[in-house]
Amino acid sequence: MTVAIAPSEESAVRQGVLDPVARDARDFGAYARTGGWAFALKVARSVRPGGQSADETPKVSAKEFAELAGCSPERVMRYYKAWDRAADDDLVPHFELLVPGADIELPDAEVWHTYYVSRSSAASERGTAITQAAEAEGIRPTKALEVAENPTALRAAILADPSTAQAARHALLDRVREDPALQAELARDIARTDELKKAVATESRAADRIGYVRQIAEKGQIRTPAGQTLDAPAGLRSEAERHLSLLDELDEGEDSGEWATEAYDTMKHLVVETVEADPELRVQERRTKFYSSLQKATKVFEELTFDDADDIYEDDMVQRLEDLQQAIGSAIAALRGAAPRQ
Template sequence: MTVVLDPSAQSAPIQGVLDPISCDARDFGAYARNGGWAFALMVARSVRPGGQSADETPKVSAKEFAELAGCSPERVMRYYKAWDRAADEGLVPHFEVLVPGQDIELPDAEAWQTYYVSRSSATSERGSAITEAAAAEGIRPTKALEVAENPTALRAAILADPSTAQAARAALLDRVKEDPALQAELARDIARTDELKKAVATETRAADRIGYVRQIAEKGQIRTPAGQTLDAPAELRSEAERHLSFLDELEEGEDTGEWATEAYDTMKNLVVETVEADPELRVQERRTKFYSSLQKATKVFEELTFDDADDIYEDDMVQRLEELQQAIGSCITALRSAAPRP
């Protein structure tokens, strides 16, 4: 079907070229310059706007125009709505001022995709959300809508292409921050997948070790094996800062596990050396460790109940308790002998 933008376009053929070819070339040139605006103008100047009756204007309805064009009314209305949106922003004239056959200067083709949506799904609430998100990302809504309408194709691209998988991962991470339902679903998926559970455990361990080094480097505090929190010596803090700087410079996606372990082990050894090098600190460390073990043992023993001793009695139980009693007695004796003399 030949598209005629101006009735006069059929006259004065290009010298040496047949008239139908001249019309096609001119129509092609108009579309190349203006894109969909050329077709939207045909709709805007030929289809009567809502609220006007056939008696008020020579224009026809969208249905009648579609029948003449041999396409669906929905397709006509997509061009109609694109023009309407552009008119609301002052980019093109409103329907009411246009008459059939009228030509005007059209916007550049690049602006067309901002107003035209080729898919009917874009009119839904879901489609509107996708369109807004696409605009925020600086891409054409039609591209995002096409992907959303074909999740199987998206799955295939993610499975086959690492860069697509990375983009999908980044998008999920952005979405999961504000989507509690998705958070729960992903957590369940991880808990039910052995490979993911192991990967999460590995990354968690690496993160904890980096956190240990960061605590020393940024807060200047160390935690001893017995659980004491102390101010870190300057040289130890400087070493932590060196390791942390290296860890922070690792590229995204690079495995941090090995480097985190090396930094963690180095700092743990330095903390032990720091404690052992200070006699007073060494004694305090032993005292703290002893108290910690004593509290744990006391709590465990207090949780034991003997209300049903008749049912649970075993010779081995009595023997173990007697041995424990002897150990406690020896401990008490040692502590009393070490007590300061009055």
């Protein structure tokens, strides 16, 4: 970018405006057009490239340039590296072709942030990861690094702005799938927060109910109250598909709990009607239910131990067992009486 006095500046000088004001206006206009390239050029044409000695060039080291500029060498080197990256892409000339004090045509300001990283944290392993993630999302790394260095500001934005909170939620979900430690931390946070525990329980119940409807609609299978798995009749499956389509059409933020409950209750009612309408199924359902209850009762009784009967004895225990014995005897007699005769 060749520096020249613009017509507006000449006019300002003629009208008696002080030279420093006109110079500031000129510098501001140059920066507005080129952004950080204007300062990067000053570094690129004045700082020695690596491998060159002081005898080979009139340029100075980054440390000397920083002392003259009244800033840190690290800041100077960030501009230096930005120019170097741009030169590798043939966007600007390489350092060796630049002469101190000489101006050149500079790229547009919008391109500057593609090459410049304003924070030293970008050089760290953490900064590199953030930079790569930002590039993958199609945003400037400087923005992501700024957010990462100011978590308090991020917290404030999440608390104040629903859209920011939504973006944070999506990002956290993407992260948690690949981070077992974060999964454990979130699980502990939920377990220790009553409101979150209730919300999770509600959503889990809704998800289970939707899963019940989906099983019927997509796999064509029903599960009876007694636990039988059967092929769903065509009409019942069609009704499940209708309810499932309504659930799938809900917006992401819409509460699915009420819809899931309605679909679940409807399908459960239809399953019961299907079983009751078929005599053979009805008998099989009762048989399955009886076996299930008998198995549970047997398991409970087998878990009882009487090694320490002296310590736990109470008259009521004996009475309950005697009542149970009579009930079992009656059940056995009823079943024997119903057995087919030889």
